[in-house]
Amino acid sequence: MNIKSLDIIHDEHRALAAMLSGLRTIASNIEAGRLKPDYDLLETMVEYIDKVPEKVHHPKEDQYLFAKLRLRSADALPVIERLEEDHRQGEARINALRAALANYRQQGEAGFTGYYEALKTYIEQEWRHMNTEERELFPLAKAHLTVEDWAEIDAAFLGNQNPWEGAAGEYRALFTKIVNMAPAPVGLGG
Ligand SMILES: [Fe+2]
Numbered sequence: 563m564n565i566k567s568l569d570i571i572h573d574e575h576r577a578l579a580a581m582l583s584g585l586r587t588i589a590s591n592i593e594a595g596r597l598k599p600d601y602d603l604l605e606t607m608v609e610y611i612d613k614v615p616e617k618v619h620h621p622k623e624d625q626y627l628f629a630k631l632r633l634r635s636a637d638a639l640p641v642i643e644r645l646e647e648d649h650r651q652g653e654a655r656i657n658a659l660r661a662a663l664a665n666y667r668q669q670g671e672a673g674f675t676g677y678y679e680a681l682k683t684y685i686e687q688e689w690r691h692m693n694t695e696e697r698e699l700f701p702l703a704k705a706h707l708t709v710e711d712w713a714e715i716d717a718a719f720l721g722n723q724n725p726w727e728g729a730a731g732e733y734r735a736l737f738t739k740i741v742n743m744a745p746a747p748v749g750l751g752g
């Protein structure tokens with residue numbers, strides 16, 4: 563069965579994964595002395611992560627998918643609760659990354675190690691989170707949600723009143739801006 567809302571979540575995960583892997587590539591090139599830091603670019607990438615996954619993607623998962631699955635499967639409760647806890651920590655996690663970046667910008671080279679460590683921690687938390695959703699939660703949702711449940715969830719994800727839809731153009735524009743700023747092989751910038 564092809565489920566629209568799960569496809570949307572998966573696409574959003576891929577966009578976030580691309581951003582995270584771009585940040586990792588840039589940082590490792592800086593570490594190797596192949597690249598000078600472009601702080602504006604690094605800040606724009608953090609802004610994207612904050613605006614899209616933290617403010618839009620996670621709340622949508624909580625409100626529709628997790629809420630429905632909670633009603634249908636007691637087996638799913640432990641994994642739902644772990645994922646919700648990650649969502650609650652989301653703001654503190656992105657703030658830690660932002661603070662490390664601000665410190666790097668202020669201190670220059672001396673702040674790099676702290677920034678790189680904070681970035682690796684953030685990436686590892688997000689990877690674990692997305693993998694748990696795709697490998698543990700998606701199968702439970704597919705097993706326990708009814709056709710009517712999916713119709714409701716899909717409608718919420720695709721509906722015009724959904725803030726995600728209204729704002730999608732803006733987020734795409736931000737994504738394009740990053741691709742144009744970022745140096746190869748991450749983006750198309752110089
Ligand atoms: Fe999530």
Ligand SMILES: [Fe+2]
Nearest residue numbers: 571623692695
């Ligand atoms: Fe997610």
